[in-house]
Amino acid sequence: MYDSIVIGCGFAGAVVARELAEKKNKRVLIIDSRPHIGGNCYDRKDEYGILIHQYGPHIFHTNNERVFKYLSRFTEWYPFRHEVVGKIGGRELPIPFNLNTLDMVYGERALELENKLISSFGEGARVPILELMNHPDEDLQEIAQYVYENIFLKYTMKQWGRSPKEIDPAVSGRVPVLLSRDNRYFQDKYQGIPLHGYTEIFEKMLDHEGIDIRLNCQGTDVLCLDPEGDVKVRFEDEPFHGDVIFTGALDEFFGCCYGRLPYRSLDFYFEHYEKPFYQSHAVVNYTVSEKFTRITEFKYLSGQLDMKDTTIVKEYPKAYSGSKGEIPYYAINNPENDALFEKYKALVDQIPGFYLLGRLAEYKYYNIDAIVERALDLAERL
Ligand code: UDP
Numbered sequence: 001m002y003d004s005i006v007i008g009c010g011f012a013g014a015v016v017a018r019e020l021a022e023k024k025n026k027r028v029l030i031i032d033s034r035p036h037i038g039g040n041c042y043d044r045k046d047e048y049g050i051l052i053h054q055y056g057p058h059i060f061h062t063n064n065e066r067v068f069k070y071l072s073r074f075t076e077w078y079p080f081r082h083e084v085v086g087k088i089g090g091r092e093l094p095i096p097f098n099l100n101t102l103d104m105v106y107g108e109r110a111l112e113l114e115n116k117l118i119s120s121f122g123e124g125a126r127v128p129i130l131e132l133m134n135h136p137d138e139d140l141q142e143i144a145q146y147v148y149e150n151i152f153l154k155y156t157m158k159q160w161g162r163s164p165k166e167i168d169p170a171v172s173g174r175v176p177v178l179l180s181r182d183n184r185y186f187q188d189k190y191q192g193i194p195l196h197g198y199t200e201i202f203e204k205m206l207d208h209e210g211i212d213i214r215l216n217c218q219g220t221d222v223l224c225l226d227p228e229g230d231v232k233v234r235f236e237d238e239p240f241h242g243d244v245i246f247t248g249a250l251d252e253f254f255g256c257c258y259g260r261l262p263y264r265s266l267d268f269y270f271e272h273y274e275k276p277f278y279q280s281h282a283v284v285n286y287t288v289s290e291k292f293t294r295i296t297e298f299k300y301l302s303g304q305l306d307m308k309d310t311t312i313v314k315e316y317p318k319a320y321s322g323s324k325g326e327i328p329y330y331a332i333n334n335p336e337n338d339a340l341f342e343k344y345k346a347l348v349d350q351i352p353g354f355y356l357l358g359r360l361a362e363y364k365y366y367n368i369d370a371i372v373e374r375a376l377d378l379a380e381r382l
Contacts, residue, residue, distance in 0.1 A: 002212075004382075005235060006030040007219040008247030010039020011371045012358030014205045015070075016245050019379030021210030026242075030206065031214040031222065033248075037206060040329065041198040041368070048272055050311040051197050051302035055327065056268060057283055057313075058198060059301070061186035062369035068190040070372060074204040077192035078303045084185045084294075085280065086287040088150050095285055096185065097147045098178040105146065113139055117179055126176035126187075130169050147177060155287045159317045160264060160332070168333045171365065185283075193301050219248055225351060232351045243382055247358040249328055250344045256322070258343050261363060263328030265320035274309045292316050331363040338363070355382075 004020050006013045009032035020026040036042050040055040059082045062068055085092035094101045102117075103110045116139055121127050129152055132144040148164065152172055156164045164172040178187075194201050206213055214222075223244065224234045231239035246253065251261040269292075282300035286292060292314040299310055320328045331337070341363040348354045357378055359366050366374070 002027050002029045002235070002240075003242045004028045004245065005223065005240070005242065006245045006247070007223070008032060008039065008358065008360070009034075009037045009202070009206075009213070009215075010041060010247060010358065011368055012247040012361075012375050013039070013245065014202050015372050015375035016357060016379050017211050018205045018208060019376060020243075020382065021208045023379065024382065026210060028211045029214060030211060031217040031219065033216065033218045035215050036199070037213065037215070038199050038202040039247075040327070041202075043197040043199050046270070046272070046311055048307075048309060048311060050298050050304055050307060050309075052270065052298045052311055052313070053198070053296070053301070054268075055329070056266060056315055057296040057301065058368065059186070059191065059193065059282075060368055061188040061191035062367075063188045063190070064369050064373055065190075066376070067369045067372045070376060071194075071201065074201045075194040075196065078195050080191065080193045080282075080301060080303070082185045082191065082283070083183045083281055084283045084285055086151055086285045088288055092280060092284070093150075094183045095151060095287070096175050096178045097151055098183065099181050100183060102143070106143075113143060116140060117143070117177075121179055123179060125179045127179065128169065128173040128176050130164065130172060132177055143177075149288075151175075151285075151287045154289075155285060155293055158291065158293050161317075161319065168365075170333075174365075193303075197302070219246065219253055225347075225354075233354065241353075243353045243355065245355045245357055245378065246348070247356075247361050249360045250341070250348070250356065250363070252322070254344060254347060258340060260322060261340055261344065262332045262337050263320040263360075264330040264332060265318050265326050266329055267316040267318060269314045269316065270311060271314070272309065272311045276308060276310065278310050278312050328360060331359065331365060333363070333365065 003026035006017045009030055013030055017028045017030045021028045041058050043051055043053045046052045084095045086095045093104055099114055102114055106113055129147055152164045160167050222236055226234055233240045233244055278297050283294055283296050285294045295312050295314050297310055297312045299305055299307055356362050358371050
């Protein structure tokens with residue numbers, strides 16, 4: 001009955017499903033274990049009418065014109081300018097640490113330090129904190145130490161349970177020291193929030209006669225593998241000859257037979273306030289204090305600035321244990337975990353027509369744009 005089965009209804013799965021149905025005339029079944037489409041980008045109006053991101057803030061940004069154009073088929077954009085501040089010592093300082101932050105921290109010394117930074121790295125450079133820490137100049141080391149202690153160390157300890165020096169350097173490298181006066185969190189050419197929310201993108205993307213959606217359904221409820229048989233995949237107990245695009249956690253699909261792949265999870269605590277605004281920016285990072293990492297105030301993201309009250313969410317990171325209802329958000333990439341992932345991947349590499357796609361299934365820290373591009377590429381190849 002189906003040509004392709006897609007497991008997981010986030011961006012990876014939804015884009016692939018749409019492309020296979022639309023461009024390749026496939027009959028596609030997309031399933032998801034949750035009761036809604038959209039994966040972690042799912043958003044909805046809360047009981048006060050404020051559009052909340054149920055699984056934490058998602059701010060779209062990309063330099064990839066193909067991806068931006070593709071998503072623009074399904075949405076208009078609220079041209080949101082995302083600026084983040086860190087609550088540090090009673091002040092709010094721009095993050096990423098940039099030349100404006102430098103002025104606020106170093107006052108009269110800032111100009112001399114700015115000249116040093118720029119002559120070492122160049123104007124507009126994006127310098128990972130771990131790289132700045134290795135610079136031989138004493139003044140630059142002093143800045144690096146300040147940034148490390150006030151922006152990275154405690155936030156990263158909360159987020160990952162490890163210091164920035166103990167985790168994949170690419171993670172802290174996502175938020176470099178920025179040698180410009182651009183206070184935006186992202187410098188990409190295209191950025192914004194879907195005008196009517198992310199969920200509407202998914203509704204439109206999946207609204208195609210070739211696509212069936214099944215929610216509240218686990219991959220393992222409908223699929224099983226039979227590596228010994230002639231046909232390797234069985235769908236609802238019948239041999240399945242089509243493609244399977246799997247976007248879930250690979251270890252769980254195999255019953256964690258080699259042990260659990262470590263992920264970080266988050267607890268979200270939503271709060272509603274009867275006042276127009278809770279904080280100064282959409283996202284405020286708590287880089288030195290508190291148990292949560294950041295607070296997001298949603299009306300900034302949705303543009304509902306005239307609402308008389310406001311909803312926020314606090315993010316409390318934790319280890320993912322796999323217990324019911326818990327969600328794996330971030331792969332913890334290090335040589336040991338990546339090797340374990342490769343063991344699981346080897347199990348599916350032998351299965352023709354079985355493809356892994358996205359943050360969970362590929363065990364990588366992808367942004368939305370990277371996932372959309374990979375999904376477009378995969379659908380094109382199939
Ligand atoms: N980070 C930090 N302090 C900050 C912002 C980020 O230490 O104020 C580090 C932290 O390790 C975090 C990583 O940089 O996990 C990547 O941050 P990003 O904002 O990209 O994380 P995401 O929004 O994907 O959770």
